[in-house]
Amino acid sequence: MFMSTVEPLYMEHWLRILEQKFQLLNVTDEQKVRFATQQLLGSTSAWWDTFNVMQPVDHHVTWKLSEFLKLKQGNMTMMEYVNKFNHLAQYVGTHVDTDEKKMECFNHGLCCILQEKLHIGGYRTFGTLMNAAIAMEGVQRDSPLLWRYFSMTLRLSGSARG
Template sequence: MAVNRQMHQLIEQFLKLKPPKFNGRGDPEAAPRWVEELEKAFDVLGCTEAEKVTLAVYQLQDSAIDWFATRDRVFPEESAQERKLAEFMRLRQGQMTVDQYEAEFARLSKFAPRMVENPRDKVQRFRDGLKPDLRSKMISLNIRDYGEMYERAQAIE
């Protein structure tokens, strides 16, 4: 594998292997089994350590995402970059206006450049963080351009 391959290509290849999701709940053996399954995919794809972290984060759900975001208390050597990446992963519009949400999205996406380098991924991640009613309207419009997504969300709001 080329060292400089595009992250979105790697993510597509990874997802084709149908790796398991992990939500942080269930029996204590779930986490080690999940890691073993991911390691198989990582071996097939020849992943670097940094790529492994990024890909594993894609498979986190629910309380496991919260753990990822707070793990710096358990592993203090985690960098500020990784904390900002986790913050980006958790970003949701919540009570923010579309403008405020977009500003946060733009600020935090700088810490996760590989997650937004593919325009499709960027639009999807932005859309998925919108309030549920707004998100469902955006899904039905099938918008594939980030600027258009942002403008339509502002208009609907």
């Protein structure tokens, strides 16, 4: 069973256990989604129900789509997150068929601080957003003082536009 958690390792552990069961039982991708969603509890189950109601009648969620929609950066480096995001994005069709949708999904999985800083930047393409996220992580890691300056510059430029 799975309940909502902020701990990414718990979710990864739960997914690993499910994958082991799927492999043992030779479960198809469509069956994986049905099996996994029966394991959801609390707000996670409510989220899934809401998500399903909003889908077109003939829409079928695949296991990769479910994994993509739950993707969070968590403890991953930005490059690890970018690689995982891009890998899963190739399986989710209309969820990322425009730069705007791709940017929204990418941003959704980032930590709140990066979401705010990237939103202020006003990036217009997924490529520029992704490159900015990678650069910001590098600046934050390599030079905390420069990171503070960079953050202030973004805030000032964001307020000047608004």
